[in-house]
Amino acid sequence: MTPRTLLREPLVHFVLIGAALVVLGRAAGGRRPGAPPQDELRVSEAQAESLRASFRGAWGRDPTPAEDGAIIDLFVREEALVREALATGMAREDTVVRARLAQRMRFLGAAAADESIPTQDELEAFRVGHPEMFTSPGRATFDHVFLDGKVWGPRVDARSAELLETLRGLGPDADPERYSDPFRRPYHYDLYAEDVVERTYGSAFGALVRGAPLGEWVGPVDSVYGVHLVRVTARAPGELLPMDTVRESVAIAWREQRRAEATAAFEDELLGKYRVVIEQPAPESAQQSDQQSDQQSGQQSTPPGGAP
Numbered sequence: 001m002t003p004r005t006l007l008r009e010p011l012v013h014f015v016l017i018g019a020a021l022v023v024l025g026r027a028a029g030g031r032r033p034g035a036p037p038q039d040e041l042r043v044s045e046a047q048a049e050s051l052r053a054s055f056r057g058a059w060g061r062d063p064t065p066a067e068d069g070a071i072i073d074l075f076v077r078e079e080a081l082v083r084e085a086l087a088t089g090m091a092r093e094d095t096v097v098r099a100r101l102a103q104r105m106r107f108l109g110a111a112a113a114d115e116s117i118p119t120q121d122e123l124e125a126f127r128v129g130h131p132e133m134f135t136s137p138g139r140a141t142f143d144h145v146f147l148d149g150k151v152w153g154p155r156v157d158a159r160s161a162e163l164l165e166t167l168r169g170l171g172p173d174a175d176p177e178r179y180s181d182p183f184r185r186p187y188h189y190d191l192y193a194e195d196v197v198e199r200t201y202g203s204a205f206g207a208l209v210r211g212a213p214l215g216e217w218v219g220p221v222d223s224v225y226g227v228h229l230v231r232v233t234a235r236a237p238g239e240l241l242p243m244d245t246v247r248e249s250v251a252i253a254w255r256e257q258r259r260a261e262a263t264a265a266f267e268d269e270l271l272g273k274y275r276v277v278i279e280q281p282a283p284e285s286a287q288q289s290d291q292q293s294d295q296q297s298g299q300q301s302t303p304p305g306g307a308p
Helices: 003-007 010-028 045-059 065-087 095-114 120-129 149-173 194-201 203-211 243-271 284-301
Strands: 139-147 188-193 217-222 227-236
Touching: 045 065, 095 243, 120 243, 139 149, 139 194, 139 203, 149 217, 149 227, 188 194, 194 203, 203 217, 203 227
Parallel strands: none
Antiparallel strands: 139 188, 139 227, 217 227
């Protein structure tokens, strides 16, 4: 691969843009003590090695001497562009750059949380304290009658109302398969997971199964297949899952919460250094009063007819 070809590779630009953003983040914070003069573009051995490591990560091999010179040359050009961009205030005006700098600061704020190792007691307390995250879905036993919209067409509403009355009159002896149109899925489900019901039939059907009174035929409700009448006969609530089955998920969620807390505390600490002033628009009534005063002043200063 020639240096000219290398410079046209998007992956190389991606790697070097990342390196340039690091430089941008450092430069935005001001010149560090002992740093080289602003008019000097110096590539330290550590920076050069970092560029080579990025190349190895992208290509799976060491750069050739020509490629090594090309990636360093491109980095130097990026550095010059970054410095000029900072000189023009682009770091403050460009929303993408601002977001990237803010993101890097948040990473710094959350760094301490990344080093925390939770104890078993902390993980257990987190699991118990967040049951909505670690509880198995509820289950329901239900029957349904299927009405094929392709068969009934515009008469499906009338047919479903008629059939609902029939099923309610039959009580617990109603056989759903007898009154249903042909259907490729079961007519009866025994303690079926409610989240699977929703994924299978749709959100409206799932909500009906979760909320319908026990033992009563209800509907009609639409699904991805057609129209249904439903009777729920039993429910089993979800249970808090044992730690052995969710330990990894608990640890991940615990660490994410710690990161969020550390980031928020870091931002609050930074905000404490500033006096925040948010300008508010003038009240509409005050603006109208000022406009009326200006109009009256203008009328008084100019006699009728414009004569002096």
